[in-house]
Amino acid sequence: MKPIKGSIVALITPFHEDGSVNFEKLKELLDWHIAHSTDGILVLGTTGESSTMTHEEDDAVAQLTIDYVNHCVPVIVGAGSNCTQTAVEKAKRYADMGADALLMISPYYNKANKNGMIQHFVQVADQVSAPIILYNVPGRTGCSISEDVVAQLSKHPNICGIKEASGSISFAARIARYVNDDFAMYSGNDDMITSMLSLGASGVISVLANVVPEQTHEIVASWHRGDVVASKEGQLKYLDLIEALFCEVNPIPVKAAMNLMGMQVGGYRYPLCEMMPEDHAHLKEVMEKYGLCES
16 A cells, blocks of 8 residues: 555544434544545544444444545554454454555553564454554553564565654654655654654644644645645644643543534543533633634
């Protein structure tokens, strides 16, 4: 797979008031993103709340998204687990459904030594047809994919990239040495898009794009057009909004933001719940500053 260049939205999963998945709203969101310049769709990631969804719900969301998007843009499906065999089984299902790529998180909680970490990803990559994107987010998993592991896995013919979300520009610079035509890097932090592009990233897997898809696309597109100043200015312009979208654990603020926009994406599943009143007031104030609240 050629690297996806641009803004890949880490899509939320919309819920009905009773907590069930709102599939009609999911279709609306997919239409909205395709119409507003989003370059790729990721479902069942952290932002998609897959950790509180059943396997059957995961499968239904993945299948609907792949079928409904119908190759308008690439679809990436989160297939990770801290159980390697479960990750293999999920990855096979989503590859068979037609996913363009699979996002594979490092094995959280039980963690692994270097060899175990390598084998966790290799076991999946060796057994599925869809290419694998590694997902490094130590703030969530309690473990980081080390530079040595990235160096080795970047050579695997079915591992095509990494979503780097450690928040460390120094670590990103170290693993950027392994970026090539067959191994891409994506920013996993919305406040580091332009910085990561300067190190050779192809784009961003973005929470921000749930709220301002065209503007997030443009931060990346302007960089690839050679307009570094426009990319930098777009990045800096939305820093306050990015900060507000992460004032509580993701995806609590972004779903609240979308509801403030009138998108009616529903609530959460425990342990996630509604924002603290003071945080919601701050988010609304910032959204109003950007002209994003429903009038």
